[in-house]
Amino acid sequence: xxxxxxxxxxxxxxxxxxxxxxxxxxxxxxxxxxxxxxxxxxxxxxxxxxxxxxxxxxxxxxxxxxxxxxxxxxxxxxxxxxxxxxxxxxxxxxxxxxxxxxxxxxxxxxxxxxxxxxxxxxxxxxxxxxxxxxxxxxxxxxxxxxxxxxxxxxxxxxxxxxxxxxxxxxxxxxxxxxxxxxxxxxxxxxxxxxxxxxxxxxxxxxxxxxxxxxxxxxxxxxxxxxxxxxxxxxxxxxxxxxxxxxxxxxxxxxxxxxxxxxxxxxxxxxxxxxxxxxxxx
Amino acid sequence: xxxxxxxxxxxxxxxxxxxxxxxxxxxxxxxxxxxxxxxxxxxxxxxxxxxxxxxxxxxxxxxxxxxxxxxxxxxxxxxxxxxxxxxxxxxxxxxxxxxxxxxxxxxxxxxxxxxxxxxxxxxxxxxxxxxxxxxxxxxxxxxxxxxxxxxxxxxxxxxxxxxxxxxxxxxxxxxxxxxxxxxxxxxxxxxxxxxxxxxxxxxxxxxxxxxxxxxxxxxxxxxxxxxxxxxxxxxxxxxxxxxxxxxxxxxxxxxxxxxxxxxxxxxxxxxxxxxxx
Numbered sequence: 001x002x003x004x005x006x007x008x009x010x011x012x013x014x015x016x017x018x019x020x021x022x023x024x025x026x027x028x029x030x031x032x033x034x035x036x037x038x039x040x041x042x043x044x045x046x047x048x049x050x051x052x053x054x055x056x057x058x059x060x061x062x063x064x065x066x067x068x069x070x071x072x073x074x075x076x077x078x079x080x081x082x083x084x085x086x087x088x089x090x091x092x093x094x095x096x097x098x099x100x101x102x103x104x105x106x107x108x109x110x111x112x113x114x115x116x117x118x119x120x121x122x123x124x125x126x127x128x129x130x131x132x133x134x135x136x137x138x139x140x141x142x143x144x145x146x147x148x149x150x151x152x153x154x155x156x157x158x159x160x161x162x163x164x165x166x167x168x169x170x171x172x173x174x175x176x177x178x179x180x181x182x183x184x185x186x187x188x189x190x191x192x193x194x195x196x197x198x199x200x201x202x203x204x205x206x207x208x209x210x211x212x213x214x215x216x217x218x219x220x221x222x223x224x225x226x227x228x229x230x231x232x233x234x235x236x237x238x239x240x241x242x243x244x245x246x247x248x249x250x251x252x253x254x255x256x257x258x259x260x261x262x263x264x265x266x267x268x269x270x271x272x273x274x275x276x277x278x279x280x281x
Numbered sequence: 282x283x284x285x286x287x288x289x290x291x292x293x294x295x296x297x298x299x300x301x302x303x304x305x306x307x308x309x310x311x312x313x314x315x316x317x318x319x320x321x322x323x324x325x326x327x328x329x330x331x332x333x334x335x336x337x338x339x340x341x342x343x344x345x346x347x348x349x350x351x352x353x354x355x356x357x358x359x360x361x362x363x364x365x366x367x368x369x370x371x372x373x374x375x376x377x378x379x380x381x382x383x384x385x386x387x388x389x390x391x392x393x394x395x396x397x398x399x400x401x402x403x404x405x406x407x408x409x410x411x412x413x414x415x416x417x418x419x420x421x422x423x424x425x426x427x428x429x430x431x432x433x434x435x436x437x438x439x440x441x442x443x444x445x446x447x448x449x450x451x452x453x454x455x456x457x458x459x460x461x462x463x464x465x466x467x468x469x470x471x472x473x474x475x476x477x478x479x480x481x482x483x484x485x486x487x488x489x490x491x492x493x494x495x496x497x498x499x500x501x502x503x504x505x506x507x508x509x510x511x512x513x514x515x516x517x518x519x520x521x522x523x524x525x526x527x528x529x530x531x532x533x534x535x536x537x538x539x540x541x542x543x544x545x546x547x548x549x550x551x552x553x554x555x556x557x558x
Contacts, residue, residue, distance in 0.1 A: 029444035033460055036437070037282050075458075082496055160289040160471055161463050164487065166494075169480065181286050 003031050007051045011035070015071050018060065019145055020201045020222045023071070034070040069146045073221070076114040077165035078121050080216070084245050085121065087265035088212070089129050092243055096211055097130065099241055105137045109210045111234075112218035113142035116153025116185075116195070117162070122214075123189050124171055139208070143198035154195045156185030200230050209239045217247035224255070231256040235272055244270040283438060283461055292429050292471045296375075301326040302367045303477050309360040309414045310479045319360060320352045323367075332370050333363060361414040365398055368418045375428060382431035382439055390428070394421050396510035396548050397503070403544040404505055409531025412502050418478075419485025419499055420506040426469030426486070434461075454490045466490050492526055501526045509544045516545075 003011070008028050015021040023031065032047060039050040042063070054064060079085050100106060110119040119142035126133055144150050163172055163183045176183040198205060200222070213234055219227050235258055238244060244259060245267070246252070252259040252270055259270045297303075304322050308314035323329050330351060337354035338347050348354045355363055376394050379387040401420035405412045434442075438460065445456035457464040470487030485503040488495030492504040504526055511518045527534060 026448055026450070029441060029448050030459070033282075033441045033445075075462075159285045160474075161285050161467055164467065164470055164474075181289060 003028050003035075003047050003051075007048060010051060010055060011067070011071070014054070014064065015068065018064070018201075019068050019072065019199065020226050021068075021071055022221060022223065031071070035067060038066060038070055065147065069148045072146050072149075074114045074146070074149050075217070076117045078117045078163075078167040078171075080118065080121075080166055081248050081267075082166075083248075083266040084214075084216075084269070085125055087267040087269065088122075089125055091264050092212070092269070093126075093130060096241070096243075097132070100211065104135070106133065106212075107139045107141070107208050107210050107239075108212040109207070109214065109237075110140060110142040111198075111213065111215040112200075113144050113150075113153060113195070114146075115149045115158075115162070116142065116156060117166075118142070118214055118216070119153070119193050119195075120156065120175075120185055120189060121166075123193055124175055126192075127189070128171075138192045140193045141208070141210075142193055142195045144195075145197070145199045147197060150195050150197060156190060158183045158185075201226060204233060207237050209237055209242075211239050211242050212245070213238060213242070214245045216245060217250070219246065219250050228255050231259060235259055238272060240272070242271065246270065283433065283435075283463075285463060288429070288433055288463065288468065289471055291433055292426075292468055293475045295429070295472060295475060298368075298371050298476045298478075299326065299329075301329055302371045305364050305367050306415070306418065306478050306482065309364040309418075310481055316352060316355055319355050319363060323351050323355065323363070329367055329370065332366055333358065336362070336366055359414075361417050362402075364414070365417040365421055368421055369395070369398075372422065372425070376425065378428065380427050380431035382434050383427050385427070385431075390424060393510055393514060394424060395552055396513045397421065397423055397506045399548040399551050400509035400513060400544045401502060401506040402551070403540060403547045404502055404509065404530070404532075407532055407536060407540045407543075408502070410498055410529070413481055413499050415479055415481045416485065416499055416502045416506075419482045419489075419503045420510075422473065422482070423469065423486050423489040423503050423507055424465065425472050426465035426467070429472065430465045430468050464490065492523070492529075498529060501529050505530060505532075509541060512541050513545045513548050 008023075008025075008031055011031050012023040015023050035047055035050060039045065039047050042050065044050040044053065054067065057064065096106065108122055110122060113119050119140045122140055126138060142153060144153070158176075159182060163176065172183065175186050175189050177186060178184075196205065215230075215234065219230065222230065231252055234244060235256060244252075248268075251261065251268075253261070258273050260273050261268050261270050301322050305319065308318050308322065323333055333351065333354045334348065337357045348357060358366070373391060376391045377388055378390070379385055380390055398417050398421040401412070401417045405416065441460045442453075442456045445451045445459055446453060449456070449459070451459060454464055466487050466489050470483045473483040473486050481497065481499050484495050484497050485499040488497075488500035489503040489507055492500035494500075505522055508520050508522055511520060522532075522537065527537075532540070
């Protein structure tokens, strides 16, 4: 099912305006690959008919959302890139726990959490290494644009491929139960995690201040202005001495000079400039 | 889009490996196993015994005298080679099949697998870091995922993977990942798990294209063995090793060409070892 240029342009505009996804010419195959199953499953027969239906509707319908969902890249894995979690375990969390000992509260944001592997990784890391946090108020807020992946994340139900990606075997045994061909996260791991829908380029919901923000491997899909806006808003909800984690190839340089990179272990993390900490309101 | 659960099920429906091969795999990597344990497993498998003795007495491995006892053969060949031989005997029949989806004619996958195993042997001599004994076996089996993937993909999937490369400019692995949301290395890892092979072999197979994600030297070694094997099969193929892998393996850049030449010689010398019935 080949997509015509006008139809490709329509889909590219839809993706950009609703989800800041950039689809350049040359990506027609990707549109065909991702949307052909929808056209077939929904009985449209052809991509052309599916897109004609999208055009005929006003506003964003369930079908529009399904198409946006299908175009979103949801690649993720447990303990992805490994080193950020080692830095968290060995240095960052011990420091934060000491600084927050009075409030006994820790709030983490896993932004663009996809199918949930990152927030569950954080939950496992905390349980394994910081049992003292059991008596703290620990919140992991996990957000994503796609309702479909949030459903998967909330269910915590994974294929053999997914649990093979990055998850140490002892953790699989300890935190998952096998049911048929699938692996299910045990309920106790879900306790501190809230999954919420959120679109970076639409009005943000009210967010608490965060000690740690993970927004990894998603900024690469946005243009420069959008990146700047997102980073500024994240900076505004980062607590003093809070930490921001981006993807290994991502940076705030030339985007937000108020977020300063530093090396912790073998990971690069970002904090607000020390001069701003404690500055008068 | 493919159904990943169905794909995993296909992998898990493959014929299991002989018990002796699985037991050997567990012993070779174990710090607690000794020569007697390995000999005992071989002795109970007549076909394997014959294969091991023949290999020990082959031109490549013949010492001053012929060996007629299992423990002599095991001592001469070493655990890693023993395991690779056992594995080749168990898997040769399936790896000989053609895989049209990957452009592989009959026998091509087997030749590449043997080339990778012999490349792994050569790399072990050139690398400053010592490689785990499971490396040769992981290299032999690194592309086993292609067998199942090749049968599973529809013409639409194949067309999209092709277009992701020709129109999207992606390399073959990235195209697999983008279109299928899984790649043949991961599928090979699931097959290795189904076969109850040790975790290191699973890792070496799973991450043979993405060693940086495996965080283990066996992943680097199998990655390098795969690229060297391609050079063995086609000397004009000049895919460069990732500098980070070169560093982690402790390979000298100045000796990489020598490594490639030695690997080719090693392949020509020992390929009979893997092809013996």
